[in-house]
Amino acid sequence: MAAEILCVGTELLLGNITNGNARWIAEQLAALGIAHHRQQVVGDNRERLIAAVREAAGRCRLLITTGGLGPTPDDLTAEAIGAAFETPLAERSEVWADIQAKLAARGRPVTPSLRRQALLPVGAALLPNATGSAPGMIWRPDPAGLPFPVQEGFTVLTFPGVPSEMRAMWTATAVPWLQCSGLAEGVFASRMLRFWGVAESSLAEQMADLLESSNPTVAPYAGSGEVKLRLTARGIRQAEAEALLAPLEREIRARAGMACFGADDDSLASVVLERLRQRRQTLAVAESCTGGGLGAALAAVPGASEVFLGGVIAYANAVKQGLLGVPAELLAAHGAVSDPVAQAMAEGARRATGADWALAVTGIAGPGGGSPEKPVGLVHIAVAGPDGCSSEGVRFGSSRGRSWIQLLTAGEALDRLRRRLDATPQAR
Amino acid sequence: MAAEILCVGTELLLGNITNGNARWIAEQLAALGIAHHRQQVVGDNRERLIAAVREAAGRCRLLITTGGLGPTPDDLTAEAIGAAFETPLAERSEVWADIQAKLAARGRPVTPSLRRQALLPVGAALLPNATGSAPGMIWRPDPAGLPFPVQEGFTVLTFPGVPSEMRAMWTATAVPWLQCSGLAEGVFASRMLRFWGVAESSLAEQMADLLESSNPTVAPYAGSGEVKLRLTARGIRQAEAEALLAPLEREIRARAGMACFGADDDSLASVVLERLRQRRQTLAVAESCTGGGLGAALAAVPGASEVFLGGVIAYANAVKQGLLGVPAELLAAHGAVSDPVAQAMAEGARRATGADWALAVTGIAGPGGGSPEKPVGLVHIAVAGPDGCSSEGVRFGSSRGRSWIQLLTAGEALDRLRRRLDATPQAR
Numbered sequence: 001m002a003a004e005i006l007c008v009g010t011e012l013l014l015g016n017i018t019n020g021n022a023r024w025i026a027e028q029l030a031a032l033g034i035a036h037h038r039q040q041v042v043g044d045n046r047e048r049l050i051a052a053v054r055e056a057a058g059r060c061r062l063l064i065t066t067g068g069l070g071p072t073p074d075d076l077t078a079e080a081i082g083a084a085f086e087t088p089l090a091e092r093s094e095v096w097a098d099i100q101a102k103l104a105a106r107g108r109p110v111t112p113s114l115r116r117q118a119l120l121p122v123g124a125a126l127l128p129n130a131t132g133s134a135p136g137m138i139w140r141p142d143p144a145g146l147p148f149p150v151q152e153g154f155t156v157l158t159f160p161g162v163p164s165e166m167r168a169m170w171t172a173t174a175v176p177w178l179q180c181s182g183l184a185e186g187v188f189a190s191r192m193l194r195f196w197g198v199a200e201s202s203l204a205e206q207m208a209d210l211l212e213s214s215n216p217t218v219a220p221y222a223g224s225g226e227v228k229l230r231l232t233a234r235g236i237r238q239a240e241a242e243a244l245l246a247p248l249e250r251e252i253r254a255r256a257g258m259a260c261f262g263a264d265d266d267s268l269a270s271v272v273l274e275r276l277r278q279r280r281q282t283l284a285v286a287e288s289c290t291g292g293g294l295g296a297a298l299a300a301v302p303g304a305s306e307v308f309l310g311g312v313i314a315y316a317n318a319v320k321q322g323l324l325g326v327p328a329e330l331l332a333a334h335g336a337v338s339d340p341v342a343q344a345m346a347e348g349a350r351r352a353t354g355a356d357w358a359l360a361v362t363g364i365a366g367p368g369g370g371s372p373e374k375p376v377g378l379v380h381i382a383v384a385g386p387d388g389c390s391s392e393g394v395r396f397g398s399s400r401g402r403s404w405i406q407l408l409t410a411g412e413a414l415d416r417l418r419r420r421l422d423a424t425p426q427a428r
Numbered sequence: 429m430a431a432e433i434l435c436v437g438t439e440l441l442l443g444n445i446t447n448g449n450a451r452w453i454a455e456q457l458a459a460l461g462i463a464h465h466r467q468q469v470v471g472d473n474r475e476r477l478i479a480a481v482r483e484a485a486g487r488c489r490l491l492i493t494t495g496g497l498g499p500t501p502d503d504l505t506a507e508a509i510g511a512a513f514e515t516p517l518a519e520r521s522e523v524w525a526d527i528q529a530k531l532a533a534r535g536r537p538v539t540p541s542l543r544r545q546a547l548l549p550v551g552a553a554l555l556p557n558a559t560g561s562a563p564g565m566i567w568r569p570d571p572a573g574l575p576f577p578v579q580e581g582f583t584v585l586t587f588p589g590v591p592s593e594m595r596a597m598w599t600a601t602a603v604p605w606l607q608c609s610g611l612a613e614g615v616f617a618s619r620m621l622r623f624w625g626v627a628e629s630s631l632a633e634q635m636a637d638l639l640e641s642s643n644p645t646v647a648p649y650a651g652s653g654e655v656k657l658r659l660t661a662r663g664i665r666q667a668e669a670e671a672l673l674a675p676l677e678r679e680i681r682a683r684a685g686m687a688c689f690g691a692d693d694d695s696l697a698s699v700v701l702e703r704l705r706q707r708r709q710t711l712a713v714a715e716s717c718t719g720g721g722l723g724a725a726l727a728a729v730p731g732a733s734e735v736f737l738g739g740v741i742a743y744a745n746a747v748k749q750g751l752l753g754v755p756a757e758l759l760a761a762h763g764a765v766s767d768p769v770a771q772a773m774a775e776g777a778r779r780a781t782g783a784d785w786a787l788a789v790t791g792i793a794g795p796g797g798g799s800p801e802k803p804v805g806l807v808h809i810a811v812a813g814p815d816g817c818s819s820e821g822v823r824f825g826s827s828r829g830r831s832w833i834q835l836l837t838a839g840e841a842l843d844r845l846r847r848r849l850d851a852t853p854q855a856r
């Protein structure tokens with residue numbers, strides 16, 4: 001009756017990559033109210049792929065595949081699905097034209113092998129790929145005369161394995177199609193609330209009674225430093241489902257207080273940039289242990305340039321002195337990883353860029369460089385603004401490694417600025 | 429003939445967690461030389477679990493399950509496997525004694541529900557769980573009289589879903605068992621070669637004859653701008669498998685030339701840092717459109733501080749002028765996204781930090797800010813070094829979006845420096 005996911009790729013069978021696509025699609029199906037009962041992975045093998053597709057056709061109404069749509073000889077998904085239903089492939093001229101145009105725009109050569117990507121089973125509708133070259137299909141094969149059982153209305157949707165392409169295609173084309181497909185059991189409304197500065201277990205305890213609720217449901221997820229609560233309500237109509245969410249969200253926000261920084265597509269960076277945009281203020285950074293990761297988090301937000309001016313990557317102490325004016329004596333007296341140096345970096349970044357606010361981070365990302373007094377994972381973070389400068393140390397521990405420490409440092413710096421902006425009235 | 433993995437858990441179908449267990453086991457099977465051709469996920473549902481187990485019994489010789497071994501009512505794996513082969517469960521007194529002893533040691537109460545974990549199908553051997561309470565089984569069910577096909581020698585191994593418990597049990601008990609099982613088709617050796625500056629399709633065409641080979645095999649993967657080829661060889665012994673890889677790697681590197689930048693855990697950043705470390709030279713960055721992402725890529729490499737000094741995030745033009753000394757006239761005459769400005773940024777970063785080399789990037793990451801002459805996706809990248817400064821524009825197109833452009837810009841900048849370092853003898 002329900003949906004199944006079939007991920008294609010020998011790299012999954014070899015354990016080279018984790019199947020993040022299956023998880024993402026599973027989450028999306030749940031949000032759409034479409035039950036799914038099985039996920040499968042097969043390799044780039046024509047016969048096994050055909051067998052898996054035929055088996056699924058006998059069990060489910062909707063088969064979603066990922067992977068195997070590219071131009072190389074081991075990309076077999078379209079071909080195998082056609083063969084499974086004894087249907088020939090035909091070239092779609094509009095797809096081939098689109099592939100050629102995209103390559104031309106990137107200055108890449110058009111090679112003959114790319115043309116394979118324009119082949120789809122006769123009768124399949126196109127599932128366009130706006131960002132990459134290989135399109136998917138939406139196809140309800142004709143079950144007449146096939147030597148195996150096919151569920152009534154069985155439809156297959158194919159996606160590439162590249163996560164960004166798959167997600168863009170899902171959102172642009174699959175979601176509207178699925179909403180009209182009649183596969184959903186009711187309508188779901190959902191909201192993702194985002195938290196920083198609270199552990200998943202503490203948040204779960206604070207919300208324990210709400211986690212028991214069956215409609216709407218509340219489910220906690222831990223991300224990279226961030227914690228999320230997904231609120232999902234089911235109703236006959238969208239408005240009814242939405243109406244169930246609003247009071248729940250109010251209750252959760254009231255309990256969580258400042259720890260809740262946003263919802264849905266918000267990030268700490270987007271929230272901070274928006275606050276500053278409203279104040280018509282600007283921001284700079286001075287980064288040591290993150291090496292540019294804090295600036296990159298800000299620059300990832302479209303339109304960041306209205307607020308974010310830039311700053312200094314002061315990885316070496318000489319750069320802290322030369323570009324940020326951190327006094328050599330301060331570095332000698334306190335060490336680079338200290339509150340006085342973090343403050344001098346932040347003030348230096350404000351001075352050098354003319355920004356209203358500056359964030360500075362200096363710490364030990366490891367694996368080397370730690371000591372008993374200053375262990376790996378220790379970071380000092382300063383916030384400088386029109387009303388003064390403050391700094392405080394934080395310990396992220398060493399067990400999760402360098403990139404984890406760098407990621408949490410950037411998040412923590414943004415969160416400190418967010419809390420300070422929310423706690424103080426507009427300063428100018 | 430081969431192995432299959434069956435992961436049990438509704439949380440996987442809801443997308444609450446990523447299936448890291450499947451990946452880990454897949455990697456382990458590959459290393460043991462045991463081919464596996466399918467992975468499945470089903471929820472905590474007795475009937476669907478029985479169906480999946482019976483189907484697998486008809487296809488494979490070894491079924492590995494994870495999850496569903498705990499004490500709660502939705503833990504159904506042992507029960508369903510017993511039912512699939514029409515075999516009753518029986519309590520193992522040694523398991524129940526072990527569970528009680530473990531709980532006593534942790535000062536936890538012994539509740540009746542825990543006793544379910546001591547139930548295993550009659551005839552199954554115990555797969556002990558040293559760290560948790562629920563044991564697994566190693567069971568070769570009797571196929572006589574069953575109303576569905578069972579592969580000769582079909583054996584099922586069950587593991588809990590908790591990764592640490594599963595891994596400990598795998599290593600302690602499953603690996604020795606699997607090594608004696610006769611399932612291994614030799615041992616595997618593999619190598620991942622990494623490329624930049626070549627499209628997956630072009631690389632695949634260049635290596636077309638090698639992609640046809642069956643031992644060793646060559647498989648292409650596309651990443652974020654990067655393209656990879658995985659070489660996998662099978663042999664009776666490790667040394668034999670490794671020996672098959674070496675000449676293939678030499679051939680591929682000879683064909684690909686400069687496009688091959690490394691292997692296995694290498695990144696463009698780690699390769700560039702290593703080249704500079706050997707030369708005892710240092711590196712700085714000047715970043716506009718990446719906002720710190722280039723520096724972050726360098727800082728992600730442990731030990732980067734020996735080579736990477738830092739630099740300037742010159743997001744705003746005023747910062748390009750103030751911290752990098754880019755002349756206002758240059759900005760006015762050519763615009764910020766131009767070769768002259770990129771060169772001035774790179775030279776400015778060298779001057780400001782004292783680094784031997786500097787990379788500068790300036791471009792239009794979008795979605796806004798493009799024009800017909802300077803569209804979204806246009807980036808100018810400069811490399812400045814002891815022997816001079818050069819800059820060139822590149823168009824990444826707008827279709828894949830802002831973060832894609834930022835990621836490719838950082839990679840392209842590192843690649844240009846890599847090629848220049850490889851093309852010129854040590855400059856000092």
